[in-house]
Amino acid sequence: MTAGDGARGTRDSSARGNPRGATEARARPRGGQAVGIDLGTSNSVVAVIDKDGAPRILTTPEGSTTMPSLVWFSPDGPVVGELARAGLDYSPDLTIFGAKRLLGRRFDHPEIRRLSRVLPFELVEAPNGDTWIALSAGRSVSPEEVCALILREIRHIAEDHYGEPVTRAVITIPAWYDAAQRQATKDAAQIAGLTVVRLLSEPTAASLGHGAHRGADRRYLVCDLGGGTFDVAAVDVQAGIFEVLATTGDAFLGGDDVDRAVVDNLIRDVRSARGFDITSDTIAVERLRLAAQNTKHELSDVAVSKVYVPELVQLPSGRAVEYQKPMRRDELEQWSSSLIRRIEAPIREALRRCGRKREDIEEVLLVGGMTRMPVVRREIARVTGREPHVIPNPEEVVAVGAALEVARLEGAIEGVLLIDVAARGLAVSLGGDCEQVIAQSSVVPTREHRVFGTRHDDQLRIEFDVWEGESPDPAQNRLLSRYAVLDLPPAPAGDVLVLVEMTIDTDGTVRLGASELVSGERLQLEQLYHAGLARTDVLRLQRQFAETP
Incomplete structure (x- = not known):
């Protein structure tokens, strides 16, 4: 999280000239306005690009440039943002903070079990093993629903600014988010009435918001320590091309x-x-x-x-x-x-993955409110061997980068290209060891395939598991989903060959398809297990939110 910790601003952070290179003539968006959102663990920020091409941080009704990522489930209904602080004082068991940390997390994760012992509200296990939040006897909510309430409030702030509907957003996420967490973020946005035009990693957004594309070509190491997560990304910027070489992090350090x-x-x-x-x-x-x-x-x-x-x-x-x-x-x-000592390992791992020594890094960028802490700056300087560059207003720069990405996607910024990589590898198994399909740090989007053959005469279905991780041992990876290829034609064992295509898109989310190898005929693919909310639940919650704006 980047906007999360240490936020202080209470001003309208409007354009400072046009420092980022956006053109004055913005392409007119279709289907509603789009904004850049930093959905933070502790605080969230929304940014837009003004008509003159300069970035602007939108302010909350209280006049702050950051909104607490708080939801108080009061007797009169959910209260979001600054007003929800009253719930922390009188109903901490019904006032949810840090929901971003719970997105896409299994209840049996060791860190979730640790959190459940110290949080003032109760965490419970959902039917599919995910982590949910208990509000009262018999009632619980998913982290997606809590984050959707935050995103809806942010949408209202943006609509007050534009005076018209806001329906689309670039939302930033920790670079180290896995596929389940990325999908959970998109689900939360959909529930809130927002279409995600792109999920953008926070270190990449920070580099863009910092204006790295307008300066000299450099090799950056971005260290993003916020309220809930620590992200490290090695980013090369050359002639307007942002290339992410490696990402690492600590999902429970902030x-x-x-x-x-x-x-x-x-x-x-x-x-x-x-x-x-x-x-x-x-x-x-x-x-x-x-x-x-x-x-x-x-x-x-x-x-x-x-x-x-x-x-x-x-x-x-x-x-x-x-x-x-x-x-x-x-x-x-x-x-x-x-906790401070845990900063070192992700930095060294990022350097290892991109094959560089610390002397090869030309600039270290600090992002996130926790980088205001002097001991954090000293530790990063010690590990990297150079004094880091302190970005002004580190809680806001990520949202600015998200807004600039909106402008880029709409054609208002030219000469900038973002190249990202998969944070984790993708593997499959048929009941045994995992076989790597897409390697960690592969440039995304990417697509690979595997061929599965029937093992028995007249076999009508093939079941397989999809994992995220790099180990052949399933216990060291995360199970994303279980699929079944259905309605196979009757034939002797080995005669039916199924081609399974796996795609990681630019958002880091995973899509699958299946076809018969010889004929090319598309086959039915049924998802037997999945992390996160079911599609029917997302649509149901989306309708509920639309009815109670």
Whole structure:
């Protein structure tokens, strides 16, 4: 996430001249306006390109350039954004933050199990093994539905700006998102009434928003640390061509994790200094988390600050108990040291995958609110061997890049080409080891195929699994889906050959097709298992959202 952590702006971030090279005459979009959206773990941002070709960050009704990615399921209905902060104080079990982290995630993932122990709201297992959120007895929602509420609010902000419908968007995602997470993002957008014209990796968007295509040709390493994820991408920019050579990351490293590390230490301080054990008091813990987050932001600029909660708990007598504690920057760095050390591995892995040494990198770009933290900058400088370039307003640059991609796709920007790669490989299995079909870091879009033959006389179907990963061992990969090729013609074993085509499109989502090899006749392909929402559920939720705008 890039817009997520440390967002501070409360201004209209309008054009600063025309620094990105957009032409003044924009192509008129069809079927509604399009915007660039950075859907963040902690905060989200929406950007457009003005008529004069300059980027503009749209502001929320409160006047901020970032909108909290918060949804409070209040008794009167969902409340989204800044107004949902009231829910954090009084109904933390019904106020959902960080839903982006849960998109496309299986409930049995170790990090999800860890999160379920510390979040103030309850995570539950969906029928297909996905992670959902329990709101009350018998009622739960998917992360896609929560993110759709956020995206719908962003759509309303954009429609207020344009005075007409907004129906399309370029949405940025962590470069390290797998196929299930990418599809879940597209599903959330569809539910919100938005057609995704492209999913754009956050590091690529940051490079574009930074204006790298207008400067000298360079070899970039983009480090994007936000509220929920850490992304690293090696990006070459030459003559307006953005070529992503490798992407890596840590899907569970971000500002939220630093906040939890701080809260753990503060809970111990409350116990020792005040004699209260607030571990199981979700309201008190949430108030402490919000105060700790504010202090963390302040410690990026000052050496000493203070954690202050005016009403941490309430005594049986009704008297409120406040909590305050001075906090030093070096304390924050010590408490988060184990997390900061995790920055190194993805950087080194990105360099390994693109076959480069750190000396080959010409510029390191910092993106995401957490890169404001001095210890983060020092660690990235240590690992890369050079002082990183600090992008102004790192919470906004990704949304600007998304808006510029909208302009590029509409023909308003010329001479820019984006070349991306598959974050993970794609493999198939027929009940045994996985066979690689599409290699990791393949340029997308790409299409490959495998041929399966019948093993028995008059075999009428062939079942196979599709995996994401690079290992021949299925246990080391992620099961994306199970398919069956149906209605095969009766024939002796081995006489029927099925050609299965696998495509990874420019968004990183996966599509399959099947045909009989000899005749070329298309065959019916049935999906027996899938991650994420079923198509019928997406359409049902889309109708519900359309009826309650």
